[in-house]
Amino acid sequence: MKNIRNSITIKAIQTEDDYNKTLENIRLLWESPINSPEADLLEVLSILVEDYEKRNYAIEPLDAIEAIKYEMEEKGLHQKDLVKFLGSKERVSEILNKKRPLTLQMIKNLYHGLGIPAEILLN
Numbered sequence: 001m002k003n004i005r006n007s008i009t010i011k012a013i014q015t016e017d018d019y020n021k022t023l024e025n026i027r028l029l030w031e032s033p034i035n036s037p038e039a040d041l042l043e044v045l046s047i048l049v050e051d052y053e054k055r056n057y058a059i060e061p062l063d064a065i066e067a068i069k070y071e072m073e074e075k076g077l078h079q080k081d082l083v084k085f086l087g088s089k090e091r092v093s094e095i096l097n098k099k100r101p102l103t104l105q106m107i108k109n110l111y112h113g114l115g116i117p118a119e120i121l122l123n
Contacts, residue, residue: 067121
């Protein structure tokens with residue numbers, strides 16, 4: 001393990017090549033013993049990777065309607081199944097076609113009924 005540690009240089013990740021090299025170093029250190037110098041190095045490299053990913057691979061917040069459609073597909077639901085959460089068939093159609101916004105009550109109903117996180121539904 002000592003040879004691995006001595007061959008790894010800690011530096012800011014600026015390029016995709018730097019990023020890939022750092023990921024490879026993380027793979028080499030992955031099974032380092034807890035509280036070892038290698039484990040400390042692994043933690044530092046992980047922090048560098050996390051920072052690079054936040055800057056370069058930002059994930060956009062999930063769209064509320066897309067989240068509803070995803071849950072419908074996962075649970076095998078149809079538009080008629082959403083009536084109990086959103087109101088009438090017409091209202092369900094308007095919501096899914098983004099012609100009407102979700103109300104706070106609808107968000108609560110979807111959160112409790114389908115388990116969709118409220119923070120996604122509030123977007």
